[in-house]
Amino acid sequence: MSNFLYQDELMDHYRYPRNRGELAVYDFRVDDHNPSCGDRVSVTGTIKNKSIEQLLFMPQGCVLSQAAASMLAERCQGEGISVIMALTRDDIMQMLGIELGPTRLKCALLCLQVLQEGIRQYSLRSGLQID
Amino acid sequence: MDFKRLRADFPIFNEKRPSPKYVYLDSASTSHKPQAVIDALTDFYLQKNASVHRGVYDGAESATIAYEEVRQKVAAFIGAACSSEIVFTPGTTAGINFIAGAWASKNMMPGDEILVTQADHHANFLPWQRIAQERQAILRVLSISAENYMISCTNQAHESVDHNVAEYCIDAACRAFKNIVTERTKLIAIPLVSNVLGDIWGDNTGTLKALISRAHEVGAFVLIDAAQAVGHQVINVQELGADFVVFSGHKMLGPTGVGVLYINKKLHAQVEPYQVGGGMVFSAAEHESRWQMPPHKFEAGTPPVASIIGLGAAIDYISERIDYDSLRLHYALLMSYLVEELALMQQPVIIGNLHYIISGSHIINIMVRNIHAHDLAGYLASEGVAVRAGHHCAQPLAHALGYEATLRISFHAYTTREDIDQFVGALKNACVHLGKL
Numbered sequence: 178m179s180n181f182l183y184q185d186e187l188m189d190h191y192r193y194p195r196n197r198g199e200l201a202v203y204d205f206r207v208d209d210h211n212p213s214c215g216d217r218v219s220v221t222g223t224i225k226n227k228s229i230e231q232l233l234f235m236p237q238g239c240v241l242s243q244a245a246a247s248m249l250a251e252r253c254q255g256e257g258i259s260v261i262m263a264l265t266r267d268d269i270m271q272m273l274g275i276e277l278g279p280t281r282l283k284c285a286l287l288c289l290q291v292l293q294e295g296i297r298q299y300s301l302r303s304g305l306q307i308d
Numbered sequence: 309m310d311f312k313r314l315r316a317d318f319p320i321f322n323e324k325r326p327s328p329k330y331v332y333l334d335s336a337s338t339s340h341k342p343q344a345v346i347d348a349l350t351d352f353y354l355q356k357n358a359s360v361h362r363g364v365y366d367g368a369e370s371a372t373i374a375y376e377e378v379r380q381k382v383a384a385f386i387g388a389a390c391s392s393e394i395v396f397t398p399g400t401t402a403g404i405n406f407i408a409g410a411w412a413s414k415n416m417m418p419g420d421e422i423l424v425t426q427a428d429h430h431a432n433f434l435p436w437q438r439i440a441q442e443r444q445a446i447l448r449v450l451s452i453s454a455e456n457y458m459i460s461c462t463n464q465a466h467e468s469v470d471h472n473v474a475e476y477c478i479d480a481a482c483r484a485f486k487n488i489v490t491e492r493t494k495l496i497a498i499p500l501v502s503n504v505l506g507d508i509w510g511d512n513t514g515t516l517k518a519l520i521s522r523a524h525e526v527g528a529f530v531l532i533d534a535a536q537a538v539g540h541q542v543i544n545v546q547e548l549g550a551d552f553v554v555f556s557g558h559k560m561l562g563p564t565g566v567g568v569l570y571i572n573k574k575l576h577a578q579v580e581p582y583q584v585g586g587g588m589v590f591s592a593a594e595h596e597s598r599w600q601m602p603p604h605k606f607e608a609g610t611p612p613v614a615s616i617i618g619l620g621a622a623i624d625y626i627s628e629r630i631d632y633d634s635l636r637l638h639y640a641l642l643m644s645y646l647v648e649e650l651a652l653m654q655q656p657v658i659i660g661n662l663h664y665i666i667s668g669s670h671i672i673n674i675m676v677r678n679i680h681a682h683d684l685a686g687y688l689a690s691e692g693v694a695v696r697a698g699h700h701c702a703q704p705l706a707h708a709l710g711y712e713a714t715l716r717i718s719f720h721a722y723t724t725r726e727d728i729d730q731f732v733g734a735l736k737n738a739c740v741h742l743g744k745l
Contacts, residue, residue, distance in 0.1 A: 188741075212699075212703065213698060213699065214680070214681075214682050214697075214698055214699075214712065214713050215680075215699075215712020215713050216680075238680055238712075239680035239682040239683045240680065240683045240686075240742065241682075241683075241686075281682065281686060284682065
């Protein structure tokens with residue numbers, strides 16, 4: 178696989194994570210982990226006008242899981258929830274700028290999984306339609 | 309032994325590989341294959357391909373003879389009393405599931421106890437967890453201290469049972485085993501070499517034999533996971549007194565897809581076929597069938613014939629080219645060198661007992677504080693160094709020792725001091741690159 182660890186932007190997000198933390202007041206909150214490696218991510222967010230208003234991740238684990246969470250949060254600020262729900266693993270790899278094998282891909286996808294699950298749970302509770 | 313010459317027997321290391329640097333330190337996952345094993349596979353498919361125990365033409369008969377010769381070879385290799393005790397399986401996991409399904413599911417009664425260790429691979433843990441649930445048996449987990457490999461016991465409800473711990477010495481171990489192994493014990497499932505801690509019984513296996521004797525005193529049976537031991541040390545199942553022993557061909561320089569399940573013949577009558585179908589049946593009628601005698605009773609369907617022939621070639625290679633005392637010394641020298649280099653780095657933390665690791669183990673696990681093992685492994689891979697990161701299919705041990713993931717470095721006979729140098733150099737670079745500012 179590729180030398181992803183040389184990618185400056187990825188390492189920058191790992192060393193100086195953005196959007197890291199937990200909202201005190203939120204519309205959705207999801208925690209998940211990958212037991213095969215111990216990566217954990219929690220997400221809290223608020224939604225307004227079918228878009229993300231605020232979004233924070235609290236990742237713990239490897240470089241990929243932390244950098245991906247930081248980059249995804251940056252990308253999704255103000256983004257429409259239908260766009261976020263349509264994001265795929267290919268979008269994550271494109272966002273990270275690297276190709277990943279199936280084992281490391283799980284690390285990078287954890288943040289997307291919790292975010293999409295959070296939006297799904299919120300839409301079920303609130304009756305919000307995701308177009 | 310000339311280990312440099314031996315390495316030349318393994319074509320994967322030759323200069324034709326696309327990457328100039330290829331440092332393989334993951335032999336505990338799978339070992340590389342000598343040319344002789346590759347040739348045996350190719351030769352079989354080119355010249356001798358036929359199914360076994362079915363046709364009567366020359367090719368079929370000679371394939372059958374070759375197949376059964378490998379069975380005899382395996383029996384001699386592990387010190388079995390006779391070849392009928394040797395069953396070919398797809399691998400270690402399949403062999404353990406076989407005994408769970410074909411013996412334990414019929415012979416385990418409510419209230420019977422199954423002892424496993426925290427250090428067991430999932431393959432030798434989960435089948436027993438399931439059997440305990442299905443048969444209302446009690447799963448008792450022997451914990452193993454990473455500092456000194458002392459053994460203690462908790463029950464399935466995770467209550468701490470106040471039995472004294474067994475030290476890594478026979479007398480204390482026997483005393484503790486007498487408390488842990490009781491009249492209710494039916495099966496003890498243990499690793500011969502842990503894929504995380506390495507060699508937990510030492511080079512004399514006296515403690516293990518004491519445990520097996522104690523088990524037999526109370527009418528219990530012992531299943532030994534030998535997957536990380538075969539090909540690295542002498543295995544003699546009769547001397548150990550084992551009831552069931554399992555291992556895989558691909559970890560002992562042989563092909564993937566084949567393993568061995570040793571079933572002591574005293575248990576043959578108690579073990580049912582695991583799978584039924586062609587090859588294992590003596591006579592089949594519409595409503596009733598009779599099985600073949602062991603071992604064929606236990607081998608349903610067309611076996612992986614070529615891989616079994618390859619396994620025979622691996623046994624020949626090990627028997628002819630590897631002296632176990634020299635191999636153990638080779639490991640001890642490599643491991644001592646590695647441990648010295650890691651100590652100079654200061655950051656890495658070694659999991660397990662240092663004394664036992666440098667005495668001749670071929671497995672070592674480390675952690676680097678604040679750097680995830682997957683990131684280390686990813687960086688090392690970018691420098692051509694192959695190691696394993698994670699929990700190594702031993703999550704109970706990871707939970708017990710309080711880590712999420714470790715980096716595992718493992719050797720075989722073809723591992724060199726230069727491999728250690730490359731690993732250490734790459735690890736230093738990884739720590740610099742990945743350490744947060």
